[in-house]
Amino acid sequence: MGSVSRGCPHKPCARSVFRRPARSSGVGIGRSRLLGIFDEFGVRKVVNAYGTVTPYGGVLLAPEVLTAMSEAAQSFVDVGELAARGGRLISHLLGFPDGLVTAGAAAGLSIATAAALCGSDRSLAAALPNVQLTRREVLVHRCQRTHWTQAVRLAGARVVEFGSHGATSPDALRDAITERTAAIVYYAEHAAVRSLPLTEVTRLADASGVHVIVDAAALGFPPEELRRYGDAGAAVTLVSGGKLLGGPASTGVALGTESMIQAMRVHSNPNFALGRPMKVGKEDIAGLVRAVQVTVSRGSEEPCARWRRQAFHIAHALKMPEGVRCRYVDRGEDDVLPRIVPRVYIEWDPESLGATAPEVARLLLNGEPGIAVGAWERRISVNPAVLLEAETDLVVRRVNQVMAELASATSPP
Known part of the structure; x- marks a missing residue:
């Protein structure tokens, strides 16, 4: 049997400029289950x-999260404005330039792919996935490919693998990038030793004007570690809101550069675009913002x-x-x-x-x-x-x- 370590190696986050609620007892702890x-x-x-x-x-949602959702259910707002503002509040808490609340990380992956393909062009956004595009290919490590690749194809992209199951060299990625490449998806959850380091991927991508999308769905804890993906040069990092960030299960957040997040907003609800069916209600947006505040404050x-x-x-x-x-x-x-x-x-x-x-x-x-x-x-x-x-x-x-x-x-x- 393994030994018990003396302490967690991760330190609590520094204080944020945003107002936070009182300290929580933790995700799902200190309250009884919903009965009936x-x-x-x-x-x-x-x-x-x-x-x-x-x-x-x-x-299980913390009491502060449930309270925020209940309050949000009693008023009307511009949902697009709320999603943008909520994403920006979360992004600043987590150390990113901008953010967007999504209907889970997988929905964020589809919307980020659409943004990489079409940018902020609203006419192209309305026509996806049936549009003629010069750049339509999205690259994925062969050793990282998972069933989540379907979220990339949903946007109309053609997925192209590079490297092998055994190893991946910089030359393999360099050779795979062509004039048809729109983005590279990096599955951080599957970034084994056979994958290229993210910094190497972004270096080669930047040289060709290609976006790097990081899927870090279940890696939102400790939350302060998420910023390493942005620091490594990713255009956007996708995280599930309904895991250890402590938010509603139907939420996620896209964290990235202002230009990438702005393009993703064009493809998101309430606009008539690929992300319209991937709706996030005002209650869930409010709940996710409060959940991240609680989680960051708690450490x-x-x-x-x-x-x-x-x-x-x-x-x-x-x-x-x-x-x-x-x-x-x-x-x-x-x-x-x-x-x-x-x-x-x-x-x-x-x-x-x-x-x-x-x-x-x-x-x-x-x-x-x-x-x-x-x-x-x-x-x-x-x-x-x-x-x-x-x-x-x-x-x-x-x-x-x-x-x-x-x-x-x-x-x-």
């Missing part, structure tokens, strides 16, 4: 030990300490049968980001228990209470990112119960 409404709808509530993933709703030390405390407690309270290994790690080793959140991994040979990790995860989810965990072929992951402290022992009890039942069923009579 899901029972009325006939939908089971889930204890989320998986992480800030979209299928389970992202995060990262308290959440890091709480996550370590919860994960360490779970690792020591689990009583696993013979042949099952339980270990605590300070940083996640799976694809649920950000990896700054510690994990508890439970690992075994599927033949020894007669069940794979996905099958165990289904047993946990279908039980009472339903527990959502990450699952791979030979291990499950308990992630405390949005786990209420009052739920920690529930997770321990259910995991112990399921694993004991499986061990009993496979043991000789």
Whole structure:
């Protein structure tokens, strides 16, 4: 079992010039779950030990965020003005020149691609994706390509891969950039050692007048680290609002240069353009702005300490049968980001228990209470990112119960 670090390496952000609300107790911590409404709808509530993933709703909103959303619901405003102003407030908190609130990071990727293809030309924006363009290609590392590339194609771009799955050289990117290249998308979540450094990508892109779009959807925590993408020369950085920034699950924010963000506004709701269906309501915009204020004001030390405390407690309270290994790690080793959140991994040979990790995860989810965990072929992951402290022992009890039942069923009579 790994050792517990003495402190979180990330320091709280410096004070901002913007007014912030009182200190929050943290994302989803210190308040009871909403009771009644899901029972009325006939939908089971889930204890989320998986992480800030979209299928389970992202995060629980802090009271300050709910208050802001409630207030926003009681007045009318110009939504375009609010989206621009809200994005600018967030961008200044996070150290960028400008920003735009989007309907999640994936919507931001489509809109950023449209802006790279057409700039601020409103006639072209209204005609996408069926327009004739000289620059229509968007480059992606072959080793980074994911299903999120569909958001790029949605804008009418042609995706072109460069490099290989094993390695990528500067020459591979240099050769891939042509007069048809409009942008390079850099998936920061998948920027493994096989990828070029972002600074090298932006250097080569700038020499050819090509935009660099960074998808950092789940990397919004600690928030002060986001500015490194802008400092490296990216035209725009896309972040999910509904993960550890603490905002509504349907939100995101694009952070970048004034020219790129201005072009993205042309392609965004309420304009009749590609982003019109990707609508963000005034309540969600207000909620995201307040969430970022709360998250930046709170800093990262308290959440890091709480996550370590919860994960360490779970690792020591689990009583696993013979042949099952339980270990605590300070940083996640799976694809649920950000990896700054510690994990508890439970690992075994599927033949020894007669069940794979996905099958165990289904047993946990279908039980009472339903527990959502990450699952791979030979291990499950308990992630405390949005786990209420009052739920920690529930997770321990259910995991112990399921694993004991499986061990009993496979043991000789």
